Structure formats: C-alpha cells, structure tokens
Amino acid sequence: MSDIKRRDFLKILGLSGAGTGLVGCAQEPAQKLIPYLVQPEEIIPGHPTHYASACRECPAGCGVVAKVREGRPIKVEGNPDHPVNAGRLCARGQASLQGLYNPDRIQSPMLRSEASGEFEAISWSEAEGMLAERIGALRASGRSDRVYLFSDGAVGTLDGLFDAWMDAIGSPNRVTYDSFDLEPLREANRLTLGLAEIPRYELDQADLIVSFGAGFLETWISPVQYARLFSRSQSFRDGQKGRFIHIGPRLSMTGSNSDEWVAARPEGAMLVALAMTRVLVAEGRAGSRGAAIRPLVEPFTPERVAESVGIAPAEEITRLAHEFAESPASLALPPGTEMTGRNATATHAAVTLLNYAAGNIGRTVRFGPNVERRRSAGMDRLTEVADTMRAGGVEIALIHGCDPVFTLAAGLGFAEALDQVDLVVSFASYMDETAARADLILPDHTPLESWGDHVPEAGVRTLMQPTINPLFDTKHSGDVLLAVATGIGAGIAPGTAWPDFLRDAWRAVQLEHEPGGNFEDFWREAVSRGGAWRAVGSQPVTLNTAVAGVVFDEPSLDGDASTPYALLAYPSPNFYDGRGANRGGKARSGDRRHRRGEFAAWPTRGAGLRAPRYPPGRGGHPHRPGARKLRPLGREPWSEPAGVAAGGGGRGVGRRRVADHQRGPGGNGAPRRAGQPAGLPR
C-alpha cells in the first residue's frame, strides 16, 4: 500500500465500505475500488455467510461450517448439527484454511518436459487430451490392466466414480492406500468376532477406560468425536469422574490425560491384555463367555507376563484386571496406529478378547454404527505392486489423495519403482514427494473449493460444497476422470460435470435417508445442513467359533537385541502422516509433550530413548499408597520393532522438508519484509 498517495487514500476511503469484496482474487493491491454493480445474492458487505462442508484433513470427516466474508472463507468451525464432531474441531481442522490459501499450491496442470526434466505449465485440454490418448491406446490394445489407480480409503461418491471409471477402462488394479490404516483392528475383529469392521467405542458410557496406546485424542479414527465423548465420562462432573489407565511405553498426549500410566514395554501390550483376560476367565468373572476363550489365554499367567513386559509385581496386572471387571462400564482400547508391524493384529485381537470377556461388546463397544473406510492394501499387496512397477508392468499410475513415496517405508523401494512407470499422474494440490516424481500433475481443488461428499461412519453422509471460487487453475479430479472417460468413449455419464454427477448420486442417498420426498427439497436441505444422517442400530455380535484356532505367539521386536533401545514411530498430532506439515498455524500447536516436534517435523524420540526425567525411586504413588508406576527403562534389552516387516509397514511421521514458504521466519508464510535485520541480538 506504500505507493498510494494521501489523496488516493482518501478517495479509497470513501468507497471502501462497499467495495472491499472485490479484492478477493486479485494478486496486485487494488488500485480502484468499485462497489458491486450487481451484488451477488448471498453477499452483504461486512456480514459473514456460512456454508456447511466437511473437513478432509484426516479420514475422521468432521462436518465444518466455513465463515465467508465477501467471497472468501476466513474461518472454519465445526458444524454443530454434525453427529461426528458436534460443532468442534481439532488443531488440524482449524488449520485447514491454510491448505486452501497455501502459497505453495500447484496452480495449474503441469507436465514434465522431456528436454529439461522440469515441470512446465500446460492447459487442461492438453493435459486431459494427453491422458485420454494414452489410456485409449492401452485400452485399444487390450492392456488396460497396466493402468493403476492409487487412492486413500475415503468412502463417498468420488470413491464410487473411481470404481466405475476403472471398470469402464477395464483395469482391475485399484490400490487403496491409507498411511494410517485400521487393518490390524479390522482383521482382529474378524478373527475374534467374525466381523471385519471398526466398531464405535462408546467412551462417554465408560467408567473405566484402559487404553493400550491408541492416540484416540490425537489421530486415531475420530479424535474430535472421541475427545468429546472422553470428556463426558472422564472429566469431573457432579462429584463423579471416570478413570483412565494408559498402558504403553510412551506417554503420548492422549496418555498424559490418564489417571495412571503403566509403562509396559513396546511389544508388551498384547501380553498384558491376555493376562488380564486370563484373570477374568480364571476367576469366573467372564461368566459363560469364559469357556470358549479359556484355552487361548491359559498360558498367559500374570506372573509370567509381568516379567517379560516390565511390569512388576505381577499383582499389578491382577489389580488392573479386577478394576476392569468391577467397573460398572469398562472399555479397553487397542494400540491403534501406535503399533504397526508384526505384533499389531495379535495385540488388537487380545484387546478385543478382553472386551469380550468383560462383556463390553454391545455395551461400550458397539458394532452397527461402524466406521466406513475402504480396506487398505496390505504390505503384501503393496510389495506386489512395487515389484510389478519395477518389472515394467505398470504403464500409467494415477495417484490421488495419498503420498506413498513419503509415507511408505523406504525399504519397499516404492519411489524407485515409481520411476519405472511410464506415466505417473498425480492429483496433488501441493508438491509432495510423490508429485515431485510425477510426469503429469493434474492439481485437484482443495476440499473447501470442491463439491463432494464423505461417509465417515455408517448412516452419516457429509456433503461438501464450494466455499470460494477456485483460486487457481485447478480442476476437480471427478471432472478430470469424467472428461477422460468421455475422451476415450468409455461413457460414464457422458457430458456430465462432477457437481451434477454428485447430485445424481445423491438420489440414491435420498432413498436411504428420506425415501418418497421431493429430491429438490432433500438436496437443498442437505446442502445447507451439511449432509444427511440417521441413527444406525446395533448389530448383534457373537464370538467367532474359529477363534479357538488363533495362536498368540510370544511378541518380539526385530533387530539387534543387544542394545537397550527400541524405535517407536508414532503418528504426529500436528501433522498426521506428514500431510499437514505445510500448514503453519499448526506448527506451533499440537503435541505439547514433545516440544521439539513443534515446528517442523522430524522424528521425535521414541519412548525407548526417553531419558528418565522422573527416575524410578522409592516411588510410592502419593494418592495410591503401595502402588507404583513403573517404567521399563534399562533393565532388559530392547530391540527394534518390526516397523518395516510384513503386516503394517513402517511409517515415517512428518515431512523431511517443510514447505518452501515456511522456511525461516514465518511459519504461515510470514517472511520479513526486505531490509529488515535478519535477527536482533538475543
């Protein structure tokens, strides 16, 4: 504004009341301000308008309301009507606007130039034409199975379009990849209860919560919902308060809210859960449920387990089991994404058995309103895909909504395998590690610019509407796929644009939610309310008879057992799997327990490396004489957990590289103005 003279300033002042809205999309400071000639219907200068949408910073899918002033969203807040988050949001959700307004966004489609190897901007018609031509050629020669589509596990209309699109071009190779998948839990529930589903955990009903490590207040499944339910039962109300016991090697942010921390070793959660179950069964507290699981848990006596997990004396485990059984409503939570690797499924199964033995299934663990997520490809499938790519069996890889180069274990060699693919197409909005290796980038709208929908759990369908005109020359991936399908004559709804495709898909949603009504009314209501939801009843669950065949092996960690350290890779509350690293507002919030991780994200030290801030001493618990919190430091050698081994896949946390605009001062893009000193004396 410095080049505006005083007279100009006064002129502008006279007009500014009505005119500020037009500044919206201009890069240059406005030189002339003109009041609206034809005022957009929904805009009153100075008054906010609110639009309902969904938060897509993580798979939890909270409903949001964007506060829009003069055509630009300035704040997102939780949608009070939404059943998932009831008006609340986490730090990642609050920072989602910095995804929309990120200076590092990819501003147009880009093609890697053959000559220079650098990206060059191209037009959408060129980009789509090129993609259609390549896919058309493969399809004509009957090799369309050489097209692979990678996407995250979000369920919704776009997911349906992916399926239809892959069918239309004739490729079976759709790979769902979620960096923080829930497959161990799903598999454990299938083994024990015969249901490969993620249930709803009724934390608000639970008087005693025993967690085996899940970061349910940070990243696990639906943190905002869980935080609300958790505080309903665990904060002090009317003279009552629930009790929360955290069992695990690391005092995470979630764990820091516990009334008691039992510092078991990283691989020990399974043994503790099995030993607790055994106590319940052996003492007849599991009732008729005990008989079927007795042979499974018989070998795991508290005495034997206590020693190998670093909890002593063994009565501690018995006490935990008694507390669990005597609580009017108990709930055990699995380790979730805090534990991946080869022990994960068995540990989740052990926790499910504990819940089963205590009669919690159907009470505090409710199947029916299940979490909706596509099953993520396991390590086996990803290894197979990487091998196929390496062998030149993949000609086109389309990558949407995930960053496998960054989040997959380096040992898999995914990045190098991707280089063998003829045409890598990324739909990323920012230059992430995968996009940087792509040949063609077709930048998607960010969620707040998009039409779309998302199904976080059964019975809840959130609708997303654009809250701003697209800032850059981006295009919704649904539109791109529809255009390509039309281009190759594969005919999915030819001539339909993505918003119409979505709207048509919602006719089926109406049948599910409000059959018989007028669709126009239903649609309008859904758009303004932010979606449609209905209550989903419980599903009866019985023990899977095949559970008798499950064998719990002694858990182990991989690597050199002679050193006293173990590496724990855990999800970051700030950055999730790294995707949030370019949102500056979060950079200074989040995981207060690991303050070094506040700014950029480098792998913080795992619990095995934690210095004993509170050295184990005589250590009577002040409000619990006789009981002790014990920590597992230094007694037994630890070894490296099976991070990269089969089953889970090692997960890095946080970006290696923070966003360009975020280097140095200015986490949210706030460089010093030219001429300022670089740093003042301290």
Added chain:
Amino acid sequence: MGLAATGRRVELVSLQGSHDDHDREIAEVISLDVAAEAEEHAREEMELHPEALVHASEDADPKSPYRWGMAVDLSSCTGCSACVTACYAENNIPVVGEEFCSQGREMAWLRIGTYYEHAIEEGANGHGDTHGDDPGSDSFHVVHLPMMCQQCGNAPCEPVCPVYATYHNPEGLNVQIYNRCVGTRYCSNNCPYKARRFEWFDYEFPFPLNLQLNPDVTVREKGVMEKCTFCVQRVAAAKNTAAYEYRAVVDGEVTPACAQTCPAEAIVFGNLRDPNSRVSQWAKSGRSYHVLGELNTRPAITYLKEVARGTEET
C-alpha cells in the same frame, strides 16, 4: 536398535521455561474425594446465595451490565491445542517460525502449558494440604493449562504504560490500543502470566494467505504489543445483534474462537454479572482457583482444578 553420533547439532526450541510450577499456584491437581467434597460445599453455598456474584464481576464500570469472564476446566482439557490454532486463525496472528521462537520472539495469544504435578491434594490425609511432593517420586499427574490474558481486574500491565495504550474498558476487558502503543514493552515485563506478545517484525502474508485475514481484526504492525482480547470482535458483534433486537446479550451468545472449537468442551465464556450464566456457575465451583491468585491481580479467568482419580483403596 543402536545409537551413533552423527556430528550434527540441532537446536531444540522449547517454549516453556519449566514443566514444574515450583509449588506456586499455577497448575493444581486434587483427588476425587477432595473435589467431591469441595463441590458439595459450593453447591450448598449456591443454594443459600443463588444470586451471589464472584469477586471478579466487580471489576467493570458499575453501570455496565457485563463483566466478561471465562472459566477453564482443567479436568476436561486434554491439551490438544485446537484452541491455540483456532486463535491463530481468528485473530490474524502471524506464525513467527522456529528460528525466531528460539530467540524469544514467540507470538501466540493462547498457549498450553504442560505441568508435571507431583503434589496432589489428598482427601484422606487431611483436607487440602499438599503432600507427596517427593522429588524422588516417579509418579506424577500431567496438567494441561491453557494460558492467555487473564483480563485482570487489577491488571499489573495497565499502570505501567506511559502512553495509556492499555486500559480497562467499561466491560472489564483489559484492552490494548494498537495505535497508541509505542512499544516500551513495560506491560509485558509486568505481566505475571507472560500473556503479552510483542510484534518484533512486520509479517507479510504472501498471496493467497492474505485472503484468510479476518477483516474484523486489525493486522498489527511492527512495534506494538498485543494479547488475547477475549475475541472482542465477537463480543461487539453479539452486542450489535442484541441492540437491533432491543435486548441484552444472552448467555452463550458470545463464544470466543478457543471455546468454540474445544473438542473437550473445557472452556466457557460469558457474563460474570449474570449469576446464572454458565461462566458464573463454573466460577463458583468448589474447584475454582485463579492462577497466581496470591498476586491479587483479580483475573476474569477462573480455572477449575484438575481431578485425579486413584484406585479404590485410596
């Protein structure tokens, strides 16, 4: 897994001087028994004097119908920092980055302190006395303490300003007038809560980040002091709406960004001059205390003590 020296040095930036409150009245934990008993007393008191107001309600113009206040329930707060990020988004707060934070140029109106409390007030062993504070003990309770401007009724920052840039408004808010401020930083020096932050630089919001700026909140320039305003723009908006409808602002009509987003519903905001407002009810709770209350700053923010529930044998 083994460890090996890499020779690389990384400065670890910490924004909290100490995780111990050194027995000052900062982070408070009580046991369930003590909490239940205190709550019972407070309930009886409230039944006897339902219209009683908390002391902090006096610190405003006698004619004003409002004295804005806040209450934070530490037993609900999980330390997730959603409030911190919401505050950044609402109030156009620049993120200064790691380098400047390491130099003490931190910028945040709201922060969450983490305290490891060894001392827990115990019911069975005499009421309210603190014990178990054994430095050798490895047991502790973690308290997350959201800390922002306490909007003191007797604010230490106000009398030291040579240019009257900070003053007490009729509704009890401690208000900062940016264009009066000359940046002496005396106020920050005098604030026992370290809630005031100085704009050391002009921060640019490169396009399109500038589009996110809230037009209801001034974008501050280099050289001014700033701090939590209780989202005064939201207070003003609610008063406007109420004035159009010829009524007073009702309880729950004003919600600052931090309270709005809190997933654990740990923050309540409202009028302390209304004895039935939620914030008044919370402030009259048996668990209520003021951080560093012995300094007689008369804060408008009441904290509700964290409650630790031990095992049955306690």
